[in-house]
Amino acid sequence: MTDASTTSSMTSSAVATPNGAFRTRWSQRPAGWWSEAFAAGGAILAGIGVLEFGLDISQTWAEILIGLYVAAAYLLEPFLARSGQAACTTAVALGTPAFVALVVFPIHTYNGVRILMVATIAIWFTCYIVGGTRGRMVLLALAVTFLWLFVTLEVGHVQSVARNLNPFALTSRSVFGTGASSSSGNGFGQCTFGNDGTMHCPNDGSVAYGNTQPKSPADYSLGIGIESLAFGAVFLGALRAGDRSRREGFGTTFAIPAVLALITAVTALGNKLDHLWLAGLLALVVGLVIGMTANGRRRFLTWTGALMSAVGVGLVAGDVADSIWGNKANSNRYFGATFFVFGIVSVAAAILFGRILGEARTPAVEAAAVEAPRTPLEAPAAPPEAPGAVPVDEVPPIDPV
Numbered sequence: 001m002t003d004a005s006t007t008s009s010m011t012s013s014a015v016a017t018p019n020g021a022f023r024t025r026w027s028q029r030p031a032g033w034w035s036e037a038f039a040a041g042g043a044i045l046a047g048i049g050v051l052e053f054g055l056d057i058s059q060t061w062a063e064i065l066i067g068l069y070v071a072a073a074y075l076l077e078p079f080l081a082r083s084g085q086a087a088c089t090t091a092v093a094l095g096t097p098a099f100v101a102l103v104v105f106p107i108h109t110y111n112g113v114r115i116l117m118v119a120t121i122a123i124w125f126t127c128y129i130v131g132g133t134r135g136r137m138v139l140l141a142l143a144v145t146f147l148w149l150f151v152t153l154e155v156g157h158v159q160s161v162a163r164n165l166n167p168f169a170l171t172s173r174s175v176f177g178t179g180a181s182s183s184s185g186n187g188f189g190q191c192t193f194g195n196d197g198t199m200h201c202p203n204d205g206s207v208a209y210g211n212t213q214p215k216s217p218a219d220y221s222l223g224i225g226i227e228s229l230a231f232g233a234v235f236l237g238a239l240r241a242g243d244r245s246r247r248e249g250f251g252t253t254f255a256i257p258a259v260l261a262l263i264t265a266v267t268a269l270g271n272k273l274d275h276l277w278l279a280g281l282l283a284l285v286v287g288l289v290i291g292m293t294a295n296g297r298r299r300f301l302t303w304t305g306a307l308m309s310a311v312g313v314g315l316v317a318g319d320v321a322d323s324i325w326g327n328k329a330n331s332n333r334y335f336g337a338t339f340f341v342f343g344i345v346s347v348a349a350a351i352l353f354g355r356i357l358g359e360a361r362t363p364a365v366e367a368a369a370v371e372a373p374r375t376p377l378e379a380p381a382a383p384p385e386a387p388g389a390v391p392v393d394e395v396p397p398i399d400p401v
Helices: 002-014 018-027 034-057 059-079 082-104 110-129 137-164 217-244 248-252 255-273 276-294 299-325 331-356
Strands: none
Touching: 034 059, 034 082, 059 082, 082 110, 082 137, 110 137, 137 217, 137 248, 137 255, 217 248, 217 255, 217 276, 255 276, 255 299, 276 299, 299 331
């Protein structure tokens, strides 16, 4: 009876219902299997084969075959074992952007990029909420990551349009793209505007841009840095909420998106601040916040936050050393001494912050509930007696009949 029930439970856990899988994937972080990773690699190879086979015929055939490949994986996943489910999830996760890209290709304007990203995000969200891949956290992670990337590109695009658009200088015919040419007073020389809104300029040196200049990447830093910092804070908050509510699987979804967004925020804002020590201080603080969020329970975030803070200290040390001893002879020894002092101070600060965060009270190695091995001469322990049971030595003898 025990063997049969055990086998039944193992079978039901291998092929779970969508509702049960959704709850399980929210609350658990299962250990990865080699067979899962290998099956995912096989799904990637199969997808490449389908794509190559379709493109050899036509783009339309490639769209149809990739769409059927993704749909089949989406529908078959609930009926397969765990390794097969990993392959199906991989096919849906990577096949979706390939299918959408084939549909919208070729991309002539930025609107095509918008369609590609919005459609991919919507399909990933849908596959995460309903259907055979319901509850797959990798789909949610890809969706929120692309959502942040989409907003980042929109921020840069809006800033570019606002920078280059001058409604007081452009004529109405140029703005609405009638194909007219204007060379006086609009700041664009002999440039013409097509019906699609694109600007075409002659390459003969006759174009005069006036006060309108192409924007450098540093000009986008403030907007991108602020929105990336906001996304990173939201991602860290969702991760923290998942861990506190014992939904570790849900929290894991936001680990990599949070790191990518915060690294982008630190880089962009540091570039905009234009002071190395301010960028280093920002990296130090953001790394500390990441470490406090991980709180020793997540190795990836713990090491990422610590490395970011260490890089921040290094930037501050380098800026201080360069501003004091940059133009002096034998400056290398002074640079070395500065980094040594900052390093020792960082070690002392790490010990202090470890006590403040309560890490000193946490055991370095979690105790495993494993029975200690017995020697061959050691007898096994007797099973515990039931409450109210009479010891064997005290049981009265039974009189023969």
